Amino acid sequence: MAIDFQNYKTLIIPQGGNLRDIKAYEKQGGYKALKTVFDARESAWTRENVINEVKTAGLRGRGGAGFNTGLKWSFMPKPDGGKRYLAANGDESEPGTFKDRVIFEFNPHLFIEGAIIGAYSIQADAVYVYIRGEYRSWIRFMEQAVADAYKAGYLGKNILGSGINIDMYVHSGAGAYICGEESSLMESLEGKRGYPRVKPPFPAQRGLWGRPTTINNIESLANVPLILNMGAAKYAEMGAKTHPGPVLYGISGHVNRPGVYEFPTGMLITDLIYNVAGGIRNGKKLKALVPGGSSTPILRADQIEGVSMDADSLRTAGSMMGTAGMSILDEDTDMVDFLYRISHFYHHESCGQCTPCREGTGWLEKILKKIKNGDGEMRDLDLLLDLTTQMEGRTVCALADAAAWPVRHTITRFRDEFEARCRKSVFAIA
Amino acid sequence: MPEIIIDDKKFTYDTPGKVLPFILDHGMDLPFFCYHPSLSIPANCRQCLVEIGTPVFDRATNSFKTDENGEKVIQFFPKLMTACSQDMSDGMVVKTHVSSEKVRRAQKDTLEFILVNHPLDCPICDQAGECPLQIQTYKYGPEGSRFEYKKVHKPKRIQLGPRVVLDAERCINCTRCVRFTHEISKTYQLSIVSRGDKNYPSTANGKEFDDAYSLNTVDICPVGALTQADFRFKARVWEMNQTPSIDITNGKGTNVDLWVRDNLVLRLTPRHNPHVNDYWMPDSSREAYRLFNENRISRPEIKLDKELVKTSWNNAKETIAEIIEAHDTKEVLVLGSGYASVEENFVFNQFFTALGCGKASFVPHVVEGAGDGFLLTDDQAPNTKGCELLGFRAHTNRTFKNALAKATVVVVLAEDIVGRELANAEDLAGKTFVYFGTNNNTTSKDAQLVVPITCAAEHAASYVNVDGRIQRTFAAKETVYTSRATNLEMSTGRLDRFGTKFDNWRTDKNKVDCLPVWEFLSELAPRLNQTLSYETGKEVLTAVSSSVDAFAGVDYDKMDTEMGVVLSTPETEEKTA
Ligand SMILES: Cc1cc2nc3c(=O)[nH]c(=O)nc-3n(C[C@H](O)[C@H](O)[C@H](O)COP(=O)(O)O)c2cc1C
Numbered sequence A: 001m002a003i004d005f006q007n008y009k010t011l012i013i014p015q016g017g018n019l020r021d022i023k024a025y026e027k028q029g030g031y032k033a034l035k036t037v038f039d040a041r042e043s044a045w046t047r048e049n050v051i052n053e054v055k056t057a058g059l060r061g062r063g064g065a066g067f068n069t070g071l072k073w074s075f076m077p078k079p080d081g082g083k084r085y086l087a088a089n090g091d092e093s094e095p096g097t098f099k100d101r102v103i104f105e106f107n108p109h110l111f112i113e114g115a116i117i118g119a120y121s122i123q124a125d126a127v128y129v130y131i132r133g134e135y136r137s138w139i140r141f142m143e144q145a146v147a148d149a150y151k152a153g154y155l156g157k158n159i160l161g162s163g164i165n166i167d168m169y170v171h172s173g174a175g176a177y178i179c180g181e182e183s184s185l186m187e188s189l190e191g192k193r194g195y196p197r198v199k200p201p202f203p204a205q206r207g208l209w210g211r212p213t214t215i216n217n218i219e220s221l222a223n224v225p226l227i228l229n230m231g232a233a234k235y236a237e238m239g240a241k242t243h244p245g246p247v248l249y250g251i252s253g254h255v256n257r258p259g260v261y262e263f264p265t266g267m268l269i270t271d272l273i274y275n276v277a278g279g280i281r282n283g284k285k286l287k288a289l290v291p292g293g294s295s296t297p298i299l300r301a302d303q304i305e306g307v308s309m310d311a312d313s314l315r316t317a318g319s320m321m322g323t324a325g326m327s328i329l330d331e332d333t334d335m336v337d338f339l340y341r342i343s344h345f346y347h348h349e350s351c352g353q354c355t356p357c358r359e360g361t362g363w364l365e366k367i368l369k370k371i372k373n374g375d376g377e378m379r380d381l382d383l384l385l386d387l388t389t390q391m392e393g394r395t396v397c398a399l400a401d402a403a404a405w406p407v408r409h410t411i412t413r414f415r416d417e418f419e420a421r422c423r424k425s426v427f428a429i430a
Numbered sequence B: 001m002p003e004i005i006i007d008d009k010k011f012t013y014d015t016p017g018k019v020l021p022f023i024l025d026h027g028m029d030l031p032f033f034c035y036h037p038s039l040s041i042p043a044n045c046r047q048c049l050v051e052i053g054t055p056v057f058d059r060a061t062n063s064f065k066t067d068e069n070g071e072k073v074i075q076f077f078p079k080l081m082t083a084c085s086q087d088m089s090d091g092m093v094v095k096t097h098v099s100s101e102k103v104r105r106a107q108k109d110t111l112e113f114i115l116v117n118h119p120l121d122c123p124i125c126d127q128a129g130e131c132p133l134q135i136q137t138y139k140y141g142p143e144g145s146r147f148e149y150k151k152v153h154k155p156k157r158i159q160l161g162p163r164v165v166l167d168a169e170r171c172i173n174c175t176r177c178v179r180f181t182h183e184i185s186k187t188y189q190l191s192i193v194s195r196g197d198k199n200y201p202s203t204a205n206g207k208e209f210d211d212a213y214s215l216n217t218v219d220i221c222p223v224g225a226l227t228q229a230d231f232r233f234k235a236r237v238w239e240m241n242q243t244p245s246i247d248i249t250n251g252k253g254t255n256v257d258l259w260v261r262d263n264l265v266l267r268l269t270p271r272h273n274p275h276v277n278d279y280w281m282p283d284s285s286r287e288a289y290r291l292f293n294e295n296r297i298s299r300p301e302i303k304l305d306k307e308l309v310k311t312s313w314n315n316a317k318e319t320i321a322e323i324i325e326a327h328d329t330k331e332v333l334v335l336g337s338g339y340a341s342v343e344e345n346f347v348f349n350q351f352f353t354a355l356g357c358g359k360a361s362f363v364p365h366v367v368e369g370a371g372d373g374f375l376l377t378d379d380q381a382p383n384t385k386g387c388e389l390l391g392f393r394a395h396t397n398r399t400f401k402n403a404l405a406k407a408t409v410v411v412v413l414a415e416d417i418v419g420r421e422l423a424n425a426e427d428l429a430g431k432t433f434v435y436f437g438t439n440n441n442t443t444s445k446d447a448q449l450v451v452p453i454t455c456a457a458e459h460a461a462s463y464v465n466v467d468g469r470i471q472r473t474f475a476a477k478e479t480v481y482t483s484r485a486t487n488l489e490m491s492t493g494r495l496d497r498f499g500t501k502f503d504n505w506r507t508d509k510n511k512v513d514c515l516p517v518w519e520f521l522s523e524l525a526p527r528l529n530q531t532l533s534y535e536t537g538k539e540v541l542t543a544v545s546s547s548v549d550a551f552a553g554v555d556y557d558k559m560d561t562e563m564g565v566v567l568s569t570p571e572t573e574e575k576t577a
């Protein structure tokens, strides 16, 4: 089913200018969902109903793993009188991912509204908004927006006379990709070193300061007011059936018009590249695509025919939706260079807590550097693949997987290019 | 009872814990680094990976699914799981390297990774010989390495604090040291700094690692990254012998091991005792090794022209006999000490009371505020409770001064009365003063006769800690009169076993010419028409337990098998009531 994207009206990226100003946002119908929920929370919008609505809308997390948001909310245990938290993940640091910043910049209140509704439904006392430290100005915008929301009575004590108290704090990261991993994010919020935690226990059981916590991506939460405004049924019909709703596609690389574009899920990749982003620059041919941030498996140009941007279609094609941060590589791209650069990133960002990731990421980079410099041997390619096996699924968090997948898939999908750069081995790997 | 199947063997359990400790406690092996039984579980080394399966529960029938043979259907986790963090559950199936190729492969893989940036400088590393990394690599590691690049360089020889030195390149980032300062000593002085393969533990900028328990991090560091400043490069592990003992620097009775080479105690390390010190000991207690080696009194000394000169054992005995014969025994002040063992105090008192002297007394050494509620106590002596239970009168500083003033003869057992300012040279002037001691000090200087006695590292004797627990030492150092070869209770290291007296690492120079108090007094007894006769501390304790109620039923075997015995004192009775 082709999507009529030409006539699509964006819901997250504001149509008429910037909505950073709370008045402008309210004028566009902002905080209507929040008011409706708080007005009718005795009858229509009980907490369970909000959660069910989000669940049936089929909203899947936009932070990478694509887990059903409403379902995640329902994992929160029954209140025991102690504190509960919602943490909003705006750390976005994965290469190729730059979509949450559009929300911070142009529509922060949409996210704030969604976060308040989320906090209400999981009975959280506070929302922590964790924003990538390099996003200096957007952190300031967020702080202003939160202050405005307090002034307007949407945050703080006795919100809209409901008797419900919810606080919101904006917290800046300090330049570590790993702090986007949810348990590491919590450690960081607690003022500790950003080391991911062992799971179980899961955040809903023991999260921030040992209390039940839910972590949601910024864009995921920004979808919540949309769902309540249009109704779950209508939302579920947007885009791909099993992965519905609007998505911010962050398109970068060798295209004529890189940028963040909002369309429903399920967009044909070819449409996004050629009709939305203006095609490959300088009239070159497409070589490959990384569909959802640097960790998602790369697809060759011949693998994307008829593939659309949603979990199922991408899985069939051999990749993942991730964050929908699409990197487009043209025919001139040196795949060895490309993979070396990605491996450099993961080596630099491994927190170093667990052995396979700490040592493996560095080793991968070193081998790739050798190959890049023309000193590689055939046996190095098999060693690289071996090392990815030694890393995948054996670590505390998924960073090791994220570091291993690009290596595994870029080599297997572009093996000839790697072999062309390598000398014949004199002796085999041990 | 719930059961767990490990490598096809069935075990039952009462209280569910984690899989790794269960495996280790049941005599099986599984390599690990970051896990420590008394610390939190970060599961970061990934060395303990195992296959885990659980029985499939069928909600419809409300029971476990079974196959055609009636066996429970087991579903395995798709990933390998860390045994250290895995909770046990009924019917769980665990496969270790014994039964799983996947696990064997993972153990090799992780070790290969750990060694990628490890300097492999075992030949000059203090940890070699007692290094879990070395051991696990031999047992479970790959044959070689496929790593052909320059290793990451990190800071070396970093003096983290007064007592601990860091070699960051050897660190495997297990975070045990960090967790220790967060969870046990609670000083929060260490943290991992930097990121990825540049990680290493450090203090905050400009801060010293001066934690009063800092050296425990050296013990638990699974590699040679953390070393003890005053033990570095002194000895290889296999050159020393290891002897269980008790800390004598305060009243806690921390269980320790003495590490001895050529009859010098080179270091003390904590010995696990869940009832007393768990796996830990204070840094200050480790200093005791100096007491055992340095400044020891060797051969009796007698004062001639205001100078102490060496004399024979016979002369020492004769001198004491003459002193006793020349004085009214009622005027002899017999001072025992919380610094000496139960056996020594008992015999000391027994000997002199038999001669008509009054019962021994002692002056407890308590420094208010010195304790920390953990392993340091206000009580500075290891056996204060023991003296109390022997019925010794506890002097205050003032009552001691009065007693001293009245006495013409003073016999003191191992109490530095001058150093502690309980008495000065003036108080002792004009009195006949005999000192039984281990080390030269200000008190021995003022004595007319000094009798050198064995220290806690040279005899087997018991001490009663502040909580009323009696625990004992073993002889670790030979004296001039003892021999490792004939005393089967003394432990031997490689050098002891395979060395000959012609080897240049073996000398006799570190053997002290001293005797256990009970042995010396037993030898002296016939001269004064006494019948006292003890050969070992064990014999003395038998006498103690049959004559002093508080010690009834206690013997060395019981102490050894039960990690010490709590004596029935009024306080302990109250606690158990
Ligand atoms: C290494 C690593 C980095 C991550 N970084 C981010 C991030 O920057 N932003 C984000 O939203 N999620 C990130 N995630 C995913 C989060 O752990 C988490 O799944 C997500 O925030 C949940 O939100 P969602 O359910 O709304 O997607 C990261 C995960 C890993 C393993």
Ligand code: SF4
Binding pocket: A178, A195, A196, A349, A350, A351, A352, A353, A354, A355, A357, A358, A395, A396, A397, A398, A399, A400
């Ligand atoms: S996988 Fe990597 S980033 Fe994640 S906890 Fe382990 S070392 Fe840290």
Ligand code: SF4
Binding pocket: B170, B171, B172, B173, B174, B175, B176, B177, B178, B201, B217, B220, B221, B222, B223, B225, B226
């Ligand atoms: S110094 Fe030792 S104890 Fe500390 S993290 Fe490194 S290996 Fe572990």
Ligand code: FES
Binding pocket: B031, B032, B033, B034, B035, B042, B043, B044, B045, B046, B047, B048, B049, B082, B083, B084, B085
């Ligand atoms: S012991 Fe380190 S991960 Fe289990």
